[in-house]
Amino acid sequence: MPAPLRLGLAGLGTVGIGVVKIVHDHAALIEARTGRSVVITAVSARDRSKNRDADLSGFAWETDPVALAKRDDVDVFIEVMGGHEGPARLATEAAIASGKDVVTANKALLAHHGHALALAAEAKGRVIRFEAAVAGGIPVIKALTEGLAGNQIKRVMGVMNGTCNYILTRMQSAGLPYDQVFEEARQLGYLEADPNLDVGGIDAGHKLSLLAAIAFGTKVSFDAVELEGIGAISIDDINHAADMGYRIKLLGVAQMTGRGLEQRMTPCLVPADHPLGQLQGGTNMVVLEGDSVGQIVMRGPGAGMGPTASAVMGDVMDIARGVRLPTFGQPATTLASPIAAKVATPAPYYLRMTLLDKPGALAKIATAIGEAGISIDRMRQYGHQGIHAPVLIVTHKATRDDVNNAISRFAATGVLVGDPVAIRIEEV
Amino acid sequence: MPAPLRLGLAGLGTVGIGVVKIVHDHAALIEARTGRSVVITAVSARDRSKNRDADLSGFAWETDPVALAKRDDVDVFIEVMGGHEGPARLATEAAIASGKDVVTANKALLAHHGHALALAAEAKGRVIRFEAAVAGGIPVIKALTEGLAGNQIKRVMGVMNGTCNYILTRMQSAGLPYDQVFEEARQLGYLEADPNLDVGGIDAGHKLSLLAAIAFGTKVSFDAVELEGIGAISIDDINHAADMGYRIKLLGVAQMTGRGLEQRMTPCLVPADHPLGQLQGGTNMVVLEGDSVGQIVMRGPGAGMGPTASAVMGDVMDIARGVRLPTFGQPATTLASPIAAKVATPAPYYLRMTLLDKPGALAKIATAIGEAGISIDRMRQYGHQGIHAPVLIVTHKATRDDVNNAISRFAATGVLVGDPVAIRIEEV
Numbered sequence: 001m002p003a004p005l006r007l008g009l010a011g012l013g014t015v016g017i018g019v020v021k022i023v024h025d026h027a028a029l030i031e032a033r034t035g036r037s038v039v040i041t042a043v044s045a046r047d048r049s050k051n052r053d054a055d056l057s058g059f060a061w062e063t064d065p066v067a068l069a070k071r072d073d074v075d076v077f078i079e080v081m082g083g084h085e086g087p088a089r090l091a092t093e094a095a096i097a098s099g100k101d102v103v104t105a106n107k108a109l110l111a112h113h114g115h116a117l118a119l120a121a122e123a124k125g126r127v128i129r130f131e132a133a134v135a136g137g138i139p140v141i142k143a144l145t146e147g148l149a150g151n152q153i154k155r156v157m158g159v160m161n162g163t164c165n166y167i168l169t170r171m172q173s174a175g176l177p178y179d180q181v182f183e184e185a186r187q188l189g190y191l192e193a194d195p196n197l198d199v200g201g202i203d204a205g206h207k208l209s210l211l212a213a214i215a216f217g218t219k220v221s222f223d224a225v226e227l228e229g230i231g232a233i234s235i236d237d238i239n240h241a242a243d244m245g246y247r248i249k250l251l252g253v254a255q256m257t258g259r260g261l262e263q264r265m266t267p268c269l270v271p272a273d274h275p276l277g278q279l280q281g282g283t284n285m286v287v288l289e290g291d292s293v294g295q296i297v298m299r300g301p302g303a304g305m306g307p308t309a310s311a312v313m314g315d316v317m318d319i320a321r322g323v324r325l326p327t328f329g330q331p332a333t334t335l336a337s338p339i340a341a342k343v344a345t346p347a348p349y350y351l352r353m354t355l356l357d358k359p360g361a362l363a364k365i366a367t368a369i370g371e372a373g374i375s376i377d378r379m380r381q382y383g384h385q386g387i388h389a390p391v392l393i394v395t396h397k398a399t400r401d402d403v404n405n406a407i408s409r410f411a412a413t414g415v416l417v418g419d420p421v422a423i424r425i426e427e428v
Numbered sequence: 429m430p431a432p433l434r435l436g437l438a439g440l441g442t443v444g445i446g447v448v449k450i451v452h453d454h455a456a457l458i459e460a461r462t463g464r465s466v467v468i469t470a471v472s473a474r475d476r477s478k479n480r481d482a483d484l485s486g487f488a489w490e491t492d493p494v495a496l497a498k499r500d501d502v503d504v505f506i507e508v509m510g511g512h513e514g515p516a517r518l519a520t521e522a523a524i525a526s527g528k529d530v531v532t533a534n535k536a537l538l539a540h541h542g543h544a545l546a547l548a549a550e551a552k553g554r555v556i557r558f559e560a561a562v563a564g565g566i567p568v569i570k571a572l573t574e575g576l577a578g579n580q581i582k583r584v585m586g587v588m589n590g591t592c593n594y595i596l597t598r599m600q601s602a603g604l605p606y607d608q609v610f611e612e613a614r615q616l617g618y619l620e621a622d623p624n625l626d627v628g629g630i631d632a633g634h635k636l637s638l639l640a641a642i643a644f645g646t647k648v649s650f651d652a653v654e655l656e657g658i659g660a661i662s663i664d665d666i667n668h669a670a671d672m673g674y675r676i677k678l679l680g681v682a683q684m685t686g687r688g689l690e691q692r693m694t695p696c697l698v699p700a701d702h703p704l705g706q707l708q709g710g711t712n713m714v715v716l717e718g719d720s721v722g723q724i725v726m727r728g729p730g731a732g733m734g735p736t737a738s739a740v741m742g743d744v745m746d747i748a749r750g751v752r753l754p755t756f757g758q759p760a761t762t763l764a765s766p767i768a769a770k771v772a773t774p775a776p777y778y779l780r781m782t783l784l785d786k787p788g789a790l791a792k793i794a795t796a797i798g799e800a801g802i803s804i805d806r807m808r809q810y811g812h813q814g815i816h817a818p819v820l821i822v823t824h825k826a827t828r829d830d831v832n833n834a835i836s837r838f839a840a841t842g843v844l845v846g847d848p849v850a851i852r853i854e855e856v
Contacts, residue, residue: 018720022578026579026580030578033757035758137721138724139571139576143567143575146570146742147567148567149458149461149462149745150450150458151738152457275703275727278701278706290738292734292735292737293565293728293729293739294565294729294735295728296728297727298725299703299724299725300722300723306720306721307721309720310576310578310718310720313577313720314577316578323751324750330460334460
């Protein structure tokens with residue numbers, strides 16, 4: 001039997017302790033499945049005195065994760081600290097420079113520095129694995145990189161921030177406005193210290209950029225992800241979208257177009273009867289579309305001790321089994337520099353506006369839409385509320401530029417109250 | 429760059445031609461992702477003269493798949509012929525004996541001979557891969573064997589026969605009886621030559637037995653799968669189940685219990701709002717439950733040229749990349765001999781019966797159920813149809829034995845018309 005695989009674990013928060021538990025509780029199972037034992041030799045965290053729900057007495061302790069990363073008795077450096085600069089970055093770089101394999105749950109680090117880290121690791125013959133960085137316990141990196149490797153990937157989609165999906169589905173089920181549910185989520189501890197990482201779409205955008213790199217063989221380009229958070233989503237839009245058979249999701253979409261790589265993480269409408277529309281609460285979902293396989297949907301817990309530690313251990317056990325692949329599925333030196341394409345793939349749009357109760361108001365809006373080259377699929381005018389009438393329109397496929405053009409024409413009609421809302425309907 | 433990986437392809441039906449197309453169309457992509465070229469050197473099928481929608485002129489031809497399996501210019505033997513005896517078995521055995529790796533889509537072969545084949549392959553240092561054998565294009569074997577390797581698997585469930593799910597969902601959507609939809613499916617070419625492979629649950633049972641072997645580290649034991657087909661499912665039950673918030677699925681469930689390994693492929697009720705309940709048409713779904721990860725749901729096409737060839741190519745590309753794992757995730761010599769447990773895990777049950785319009789009829793039935801030790805969760809009596817009244821009951825958790833006991837007591841009540849129906853409700 002080969003020598004034990006020795007892990008150095010940097011970060012003893014929820015995920016780190018989850019890893020400690022699995023390595024301890026499932027030692028026999030891990031050995032049966034990998035043909036070797038897997039042991040933790042050393043750990044690192046800022047505060048040694050903190051009470052943690054695990055026996056750490058058998059592990060060497062390093063206060064500095066960089067020192068942990070360099071230890072001779074560590075084969076695999078596990079980074080579950082978080083943060084895309086500072087200790088996480090320095091320690092990961094040190095681990096690679098010291099010839100260690102790396103398993104990380106750090107989406108921000110890889111979204112910002114993934115390409116440089118992959119180049120460094122591959123130059124050293126080392127691997128970086130990051131299943132835990134995307135969609136928690138769902139083994140989607142593996143499915144995309146390996147299971148669907150024979151496909152040209154057409155599109156990758158995902159609801160990958162559980163907090164946003166919790167907020168949106170809770171708004172609908174309880175009929176509450178955004179601010180109130182946001183506050184609930186904060187009190188429940190669902191939000192990052194900087195809530196904009198969640199509700200601004202940044203965290204989910206990090207994840208999308210990693211999926212896109214694998215899917216399209218391109219360098220990670222998080223800066224090119226079009227980001228729009230959920231803060232502007234109103235309970236009215238959630239309810240009206242439901243009336244029209246849709247749900248609103250913070251949906252990530254990456255697809256290669258003739259103009260380049262589109263990456264967006266924005267609120268979208270999806271059909272209520274598609275698995276994406278049916279997704280409730282904090283659960284994550286990733287949709288992979290390949291030219292041969294068609295559409296694969298994967299659903300599961302996107303965060304938490306067990307699911308994230310499960311993903312970390314899947315990577316560790318691959319390394320124990322001798323599975324060694326390039327970080328993004330092909331050598332980092334061969335990844336293309338993507339042309340960042342402004343999102344221009346046509347889609348139906350949901351438009352909501354309030355009209356004054358004037359003769360011909362609706363006709364004027366319809367005319368403006370037609371003049372922008374957009375045709376209307378469905379239109380619904382609700383009963384007047386005082387002198388105002390809410391109107392919903394679902395268009396046929398149009399580009400965002402066309403939609404903006406139509407909206408700019410609305411002003412001249414003189415029948416509009418307030419600003420119209422336009423949300424893309426992703427065809428799934 | 430390493431030498432090309434040379435494939436010998438046995439079977440030129442839909443799936444085989446799908447593999448030919450991917451290898452041809454995606455040669456550059458495959459090389460970028462695996463670091464080597466992948467080529468087909470030789471093919472085999474019964475009828476060389478048959479017109480096939482692919483250029484086969486560059487490949488050597490063998491009429492006998494055993495001869496193909498033994499060729500010196502073949503590294504990987506791909507078996508997409510089907511059948512669990514005869515040429516498929518002989519050729520697979522010959523390939524292993526000749527030191528080839530094997531990629532197969534043949535669930536029947538592995539369900540019957542998987543353990544012996546795995547032992548033979550591992551003794552030779554060869555791998556057998558079978559992603560395409562279970563749930564078509566869904567990379568579930570990989571997710572279970574690798575992605576969730578750090579988990580003790582608690583339960584595996586799946587809707588893995590698209591024809592059955594098509595029939596059941598079509599019965600509901602069109603309000604048609606089983607026989608009529610079965611005939612439709614036959615005319616559409618959805619059914620195997622022996623339809624009992626589909627509607628009898630055998631094909632799906634084969635798949636379940638393979639998942640169970642990986643999940644629980646046990647020898648494949650298809651003979652221990654409790655099989656019950658969908659032929660007895662009536663449109664009445666589908667409609668009444670829907671009334672109670674359920675859908676009827678041919679659901680496979682494997683779980684390790686204190687009594688041994690339960691494996692069943694039987695009609696079950698599942699909640700209409702769970703992804704299993706929402707699954708329409710020929711799509712497949714597999715649910716994996718691990719102690720750390722919780723519940724992972726995977727959904728995708730379970731058959732067809734593209735999806736199945738995608739799965740075959742995922743396996744081929746793993747081999748090209750040097751990924752080499754035991755067939756069932758741990759060495760075949762270490763797989764346990766499972767104790768086949770009679771299904772006795774308690775579950776709620778759906779009961780449907782018709783009662784005579786007599787005073788106290790419902791009370792007598794309720795009493796009989798209570799005397800069998802079962803408590804009733806919900807009961808619904810419909811309006812009388814002549815002198816008969818349909819009654820639905822959803823019980824609290826009970827064993828099948830208890831349910832059978834209750835049913836045997838019904839006869840003595842003298843209020844029952846015909847035979848009651850009892851269907852397990854799987855808690856998901």
